Amino acid sequence: MLLAGLLAVAPLQPAVASAATVAANANQFSSGPQWVTSDQRAATKLIALLQGSDLDGLDPRQFKTKQLLKALRSASGGNLKAVDKANAAFNRALVSYATALRSAPSKEWAFVDRAAVPETPSAAALLAEAAGAPSLESWVDAMPFMHPSYAQLRRGLVAARSSGGARTEAVLRVNLNRARLLPATGRYVVVNIAAQRLYMFDGGRQLDSMKVVVGQGRDDRKTPMMAGTLQYASLNPYWNVPVDLVGDDVGIYVQKYGLGYLKSRGYQLLSDWGDNAAVVDPATIDWRAVVDGKIQVRVRQLPGPRNVLGKVKFSFPNPYGVYLHDTAQPQLMTQEVRLFSGGCIRLEDAARLGQWLFGRNLKATSNTSDIEVPLDRPVPIYVAYLTAVPEGQSITYFEDVYGWDAKRLAESGGGADRGAAN
Numbered sequence: 001m002l003l004a005g006l007l008a009v010a011p012l013q014p015a016v017a018s019a020a021t022v023a024a025n026a027n028q029f030s031s032g033p034q035w036v037t038s039d040q041r042a043a044t045k046l047i048a049l050l051q052g053s054d055l056d057g058l059d060p061r062q063f064k065t066k067q068l069l070k071a072l073r074s075a076s077g078g079n080l081k082a083v084d085k086a087n088a089a090f091n092r093a094l095v096s097y098a099t100a101l102r103s104a105p106s107k108e109w110a111f112v113d114r115a116a117v118p119e120t121p122s123a124a125a126l127l128a129e130a131a132g133a134p135s136l137e138s139w140v141d142a143m144p145f146m147h148p149s150y151a152q153l154r155r156g157l158v159a160a161r162s163s164g165g166a167r168t169e170a171v172l173r174v175n176l177n178r179a180r181l182l183p184a185t186g187r188y189v190v191v192n193i194a195a196q197r198l199y200m201f202d203g204g205r206q207l208d209s210m211k212v213v214v215g216q217g218r219d220d221r222k223t224p225m226m227a228g229t230l231q232y233a234s235l236n237p238y239w240n241v242p243v244d245l246v247g248d249d250v251g252i253y254v255q256k257y258g259l260g261y262l263k264s265r266g267y268q269l270l271s272d273w274g275d276n277a278a279v280v281d282p283a284t285i286d287w288r289a290v291v292d293g294k295i296q297v298r299v300r301q302l303p304g305p306r307n308v309l310g311k312v313k314f315s316f317p318n319p320y321g322v323y324l325h326d327t328a329q330p331q332l333m334t335q336e337v338r339l340f341s342g343g344c345i346r347l348e349d350a351a352r353l354g355q356w357l358f359g360r361n362l363k364a365t366s367n368t369s370d371i372e373v374p375l376d377r378p379v380p381i382y383v384a385y386l387t388a389v390p391e392g393q394s395i396t397y398f399e400d401v402y403g404w405d406a407k408r409l410a411e412s413g414g415g416a417d418r419g420a421a422n
Contacts, residue, residue: 032127033136035090036075036083042136043072043090049140050097055157057177058100063093094130095123098145106177108225108385108404112318116227116380118183121145147182148204152390171397174408175388181227188380189230189353191324191345193223194387194398196338198324198347200356208356213327213338213346220244221342222402225385228316229378230324233354235364235371236303237313241267242321243296245342250299251291259283266302273298303369312350312362316381324381326350339401345383 035043050063068089075086102120111117121129126145133139143151153176160169182190185204192199193214200208215223241250253261259282262269269285270277277298289295301307310326320343327346332338340346347353354362357379364371387398387405400406 031131032087032091033130033133034087035136036072036086040072042140043068045137045140046090046094046097049143050093052158053097053100055154055161055173055176056101056180057173062100063097065093068093091123091127095126098126101146101180106180108178108408109181110224110226110318112226112228113316113380115229115378116382118181118186121184144204145184147179147184148206149182149390150176150179153179153388153395156388156390156395170409170412171405172388172395173412174405175386178225178384178386182382182384183380186380188382191223191381191383192389192398193225193383193385194401195389198345198353200353208352210352211333211338211348212324213332213340215341215343216339217402223322223341223343223345223383224320225383225404226318226320226322227380227382228318230314230316230357230375230381231378232315232372232374233358233362234313234315235311235362235373236367236369237307237309237325238303238370239301239308241299241301242342243298246297246299247291247293249342251287254282254287255291265306266304268300268302270298270300303367310350311364312354314350314353314357322383324350324353337399337401 033042035046037043047065047068050065050068051060053060053063068086071082071086071089075082099120102118129144130136130139141151143154153172157169157172157176160172183201187202190199190201191197191212191214196212196214198210198212199206215221250262250267261267262282269280269282271280285297286295290297301309306328308325308328310328313323313325315323322344324345324347327333327350329340329346330348332340332346333348351361357375358373362373385402385404387400389396389398
């Protein structure tokens with residue numbers, strides 16, 4: 001749930017390869033894929049990507065495509081020196097493009113853990129992968145150095161631009177810019193707020209997914225868009241009710257049903273927010289003042305069948321107090337639009353996610369509260385807001401439930417501006 005007073009976080013700048021790093025790898029550009037061939041389709045495909053890189057929020061001029069075309073023409077006669085020079089120029093352009101794509105993802109993202117920022121592949125690794133592809137043209141078209149959805153979203157954007165669909169173009173541009181952060185490979189979790197679904201990825205493929213409940217549409221309860229790392233699970237978790245939710249989620253029911261409501265739901269009132277806080281008699285509290293926000297109190301819910309968090313929660317450090325957790329209200333998963341939480345992410349099948357993350361079933365062996373189970377290797381998590389998602393050969397569009405697309409489109413003139421959507 002959202003912590004009071006923490007509505008924003010200064011985004012970290014992702015680590016990217018500098019011009020000096022690229023220059024240091026200059027010797028690697030002499031080896032790699034062969035762009036100068038009889039049909040030159042792969043080279044043509046790469047030039048088209050670079051010339052249209054304004055779609056990616058980049059400045060096409062930085063890639064000097066006129067020089068690439070000149071090098072390609074010079075090599076067409078078969079002179080070996082010219083061929084080597086052209087291949088090196090295209091390799092350098094490919095590495096520069098892949099690096100630039102990772103250099104400035106959307107400012108909508110909050111980086112709460114630098115470890116979650118995907119690394120740009122080294123020049124050697126990128127060129128080796130391209131050289132080993134059965135078809136260099138198909139490899140360039142698929143853009144495997146980006147998230148699996150990226151190339152298809154980009155092609156959809158090209159089609160929308162060609163057909164004059166300004167609104168669709170603008171929505172796709174916003175989503176493409178958000179998707180730039182997502183990894184190309186590795187093991188990670190994506191939560192799509194707009195779709196209210198969680199996806200598990202490994203090795204560049206989506207392996208599983210499930211429904212989730214996310215934050216309500218109120219500004220103080222929206223689930224924030226961020227990148228972090230899942231680090232541990234808690235079995236038999238307490239629910240420490242965020243202070244900004246105590247009035248609405250507990251206090252109003254105390255007023256309606258009396259103090260017995262607290263006992264029936266397993267709530268305790270504590271003296272402070274320290275580890276050694278004492279239990280306080282709730283009869284000593286002015287619950288009207290709590291509901292009105294005039295006083296703040298610490299309330300927690302004991303583990304048990306009524307606990308909001310269910311049997312397990314999965315934590316990733318962030319200043320919003322957001323985490324993934326089991327749910328005591330599985331009926332909410334039957335709703336088409338699942339905006340019911342105070343900001344945290346409720347899982348359709350917490351046990352299945354635990355099995356995937358830890359490689360074993362997570363089950364408490366005692367009634368001890370908050371049993372912490374660390375992950376041997378933290379798993380990146382990306383809480384995204386993607387209203388356009390490739391499915392098969394088409395793109396599915398989701399409702400702009402938080403109004404964030406509308407905000408971005410208003411900032412860019414509703415799609416009239418074809419520059420970067422940062």
